Amino acid sequence: xxxxxxxxxxxxxxxxSYAELIGFAGRLGAESAMFLVGNKDNLPQYDGxxxxxxxASCGEFDPDGHKQLLLETIEKENPDVIxxxxxxxxxxxxxxxxxxxxxxxxxxxxxxxxxxxxVPACNAKLQRTVKSGTEKCVITLQAGAFSLPDDPTGTxxxxxxxxxxxxxxxxxxxxxxxxxxxxxSKSEIIVxxxxxxxxxxxxxxxxxxxxALGGDYGASRPVVDSEWVEHNRQVGTTGQSVAPKLYMAxxxxxxxxHLAGMKKSDFIVAINTDxxxxxxxxxxxxxVADLKQFVPLLTEKIKSL
Amino acid sequence: MKIxxxxxxxxxxxxxxxxxxxxxxxxSADLAWRMNEYDEYGVEQxxxxxxxxxxxxxxxxxxxxxxxxxxxxxxxxxxCDRGVHLVxxxxxxxxxxxxxxxxxxxxxxxDFQYIxxxxxSQDRGSAQVGVLxxxxxxxxxxxxxxxxxxxxxxxxxxRELEGGVKAVVSVSGPAVFTCQLGLNTPRYPxxxxxxxxxxxxLLSIPVEEIVQVENKLQTEKIAYPEKKxxxxxxxxxxxxxADQLISILKEKTGVLA
Ligand SMILES: Cc1cc2nc3c(=O)[nH]c(=O)nc-3n(C[C@H](O)[C@H](O)[C@H](O)COP(=O)(O)OP(=O)(O)OC[C@H]3O[C@@H](n4cnc5c(N)ncnc54)[C@H](O)[C@@H]3O)c2cc1C
Numbered sequence: 001x002x003x004x005x006x007x008x009x010x011x012x013x014x015x016x017s018y019a020e021l022i023g024f025a026g027r028l029g030a031e032s033a034m035f036l037v038g039n040k041d042n043l044p045q046y047d048g049x050x051x052x053x054x055x056a057s058c059g060e061f062d063p064d065g066h067k068q069l070l071l072e073t074i075e076k077e078n079p080d081v082i083x084x085x086x087x088x089x090x091x092x093x094x095x096x097x098x099x100x101x102x103x104x105x106x107x108x109x110x111x112x113x114x115x116x117x118x119v120p121a122c123n124a125k126l127q128r129t130v131k132s133g134t135e136k137c138v139i140t141l142q143a144g145a146f147s148l149p150d151d152p153t154g155t156x157x158x159x160x161x162x163x164x165x166x167x168x169x170x171x172x173x174x175x176x177x178x179x180x181x182x183x184x185s186k187s188e189i190i191v192x193x194x195x196x197x198x199x200x201x202x203x204x205x206x207x208x209x210x211x212a213l214g215g216d217y218g219a220s221r222p223v224v225d226s227e228w229v230e231h232n233r234q235v236g237t238t239g240q241s242v243a244p245k246l247y248m249a250x251x252x253x254x255x256x257x258h259l260a261g262m263k264k265s266d267f268i269v270a271i272n273t274d275x276x277x278x279x280x281x282x283x284x285x286x287x288v289a290d291l292k293q294f295v296p297l298l299t300e301k302i303k304s305l
Numbered sequence: 306m307k308i309x310x311x312x313x314x315x316x317x318x319x320x321x322x323x324x325x326x327x328x329x330x331x332x333s334a335d336l337a338w339r340m341n342e343y344d345e346y347g348v349e350q351x352x353x354x355x356x357x358x359x360x361x362x363x364x365x366x367x368x369x370x371x372x373x374x375x376x377x378x379x380x381x382x383x384x385c386d387r388g389v390h391l392v393x394x395x396x397x398x399x400x401x402x403x404x405x406x407x408x409x410x411x412x413x414x415x416d417f418q419y420i421x422x423x424x425x426s427q428d429r430g431s432a433q434v435g436v437l438x439x440x441x442x443x444x445x446x447x448x449x450x451x452x453x454x455x456x457x458x459x460x461x462x463x464r465e466l467e468g469g470v471k472a473v474v475s476v477s478g479p480a481v482f483t484c485q486l487g488l489n490t491p492r493y494p495x496x497x498x499x500x501x502x503x504x505x506x507l508l509s510i511p512v513e514e515i516v517q518v519e520n521k522l523q524t525e526k527i528a529y530p531e532k533k534x535x536x537x538x539x540x541x542x543x544x545x546x547a548d549q550l551i552s553i554l555k556e557k558t559g560v561l562a
Pocket of ligand 1: 193194195196197219220221222223234235236237238239240250251252253254255256257258261271272273274277289290291292318319486
């Protein structure tokens with residue numbers, strides 16, 4: 001078994017997620033090689049062959065160019081499995097590679113059992129076991145599913161590659177998230193509103209509870225996308241990462257991207273009408289209740305303590 | 306300008322899912338169905354583009370059994386001009402490669418300038434179909450867009466990356482876009498538009514007439530994930546629950562102490 005691991009580089013830096021790819025190859029018992037469009041001065045700690053193309057000449061985002069480089073690498077290495085992170089880079093590039101090499105793609109792998117891949121479905125309420133019907137297989141890994149206990153070690157044997165930018169699309173730079181406003185990462189108590197609040201007026205229920213507890217309020221993404229709450233209060237992969245003493249998730253289902261931003265909280269309380277909501281997997285206490293009734297009651301009781 | 310938007314009908318994610326008799330997918334009986342959330346953003350963007358360029362023809366495409374027409378009618382009421390229903394009762398057994406092959410085969414030689422899809426579906430979450438369609442049609446593709454601006458034949462988008470960072474990416478000429486949450490605010494169809502939509506063309510074509518390919522992936526089985534959650538579940542009267550929660554918070558956390 002041979003694996004090709006696709007490391008990522010963004011905004012001048014190699015991303016630490018490459019360690020999870022190594023963790024996965026270890027789990028498979030596979031021999032591996034790594035691929036990176038990056039920089040010689042910023043190499044992964046890795047004990048193996050690294051196919052390296054220079055980001056300055058190849059561009060950080062050029063799907064056609066990166067695809068070409070990867071196909072050359074695949075030709076040299078002939079891997080059985082081509083492994084990406086389930087990230088913006090991975091889900092952009094993985095299907096292009098799968099199509100080019102005629103391989104099946106399995107997205108968001110969380111586990112391997114007897115050579116089959118386990119992937120979540122329906123907001124992690126179900127779990128599918130899937131099998132690749134092609135010789136080669138492209139997969140993307142759910143963040144955190146194959147973490148290594150320690151930092152990887154080793155110095156890679158670098159094989160330099162040259163690219164010819166294809167650029168049917170033009171990448172003209174990054175925009176950082178708006179700064180300022182609330183810095184939830186410093187809050188000790190956070191009460192967050194999810195789509196279950198139903199309408200914008202109900203944000204006050206959540207804000208009032210947060211105030212009664214002496215904390216701040218946050219929100220899940222749909223609440224922010226609907227502009228009920230400003231973006232700098234969003235918790236999750238594309239929002240803030242928080243680790244308060246107490247996190248209360250009100251009307252939040254517990255999608256992986258939300259969990260990624262809050263599961264390091266010391267104590268997690270979820271309030272949800274659905275007893276089976278995936279948030280129950282990380283919650284210390286799941287209160288099965290309608291938040292519109294429960295939250296104001298709780299706020300009153302706390303105020304009168 | 307010809308525009309195509311691809312949508313999928315999915316169950317409400319708050320449903321209680323039952324596993325089907327073959328142990329391969331969820332049972333589709335007794336579920337409430339709606340448009341895949343990511344596709345709603347695609348429909349809205351396609352309609353806005355049509356409104357902006359005026360001279361445009363916007364087709365909404367959906368693969369599935371007869372009941373997907375309900376979801377297609379919403380897209381028509383939001384402003385799509387015509388619907389193409391690729392009739393397929395077995396769609397849930399098909400993998401992203403097969404789904405993309407059907408869409409690409411339908412779109413081939415039809416001169417769509419822009420094709421919109423959701424970045425993923427809410428039930429499968431594979432995030433492959435849009436990109437595969439683009440590859441099959443040899444079109445450039447910009448994934449996970451949260452912003453779309455059209456000016457004189459050039460489209461400038463913002464792709465969402467992790468940590469709130471966005472990449473500014475533009476393209477000229479025909480292209481495929483996969484839409485991420487927050488791209489826009491999808492409109493609610495108004496009553497007059499719902500009435501108008503009833504008169505719009507909704508063509509049904511059996512999927513076998515489009516293309517027949519084989520899945521590259523097989524589902525071996527489906528199961529409920531093992532519950533690892535070790536937390537306490539509280540149920541009952543709201544007032545009592547509030548008292549219980551307060552004493553837990555006092556006992557287990559520094560809060561309220
Ligand atoms: C690339 C990418 C990045 C993302 N980044 C983020 C991110 O940073 N942060 C984020 O949060 N999401 C993010 N998401 C979105 C994520 O996948 C989910 O869509 C989102 O977290 C769902 O938000 P929610 O739980 O509030 O809503 P839903 O999933 O709709 O859940 C609503 C919950 O409320 C419950 N409910 C309904 N009514 C009531 C009531 N009256 N009382 C109590 N409970 C009720 C329901 O049972 C349900 O569990 C991202 C998605 C993608 C693809």
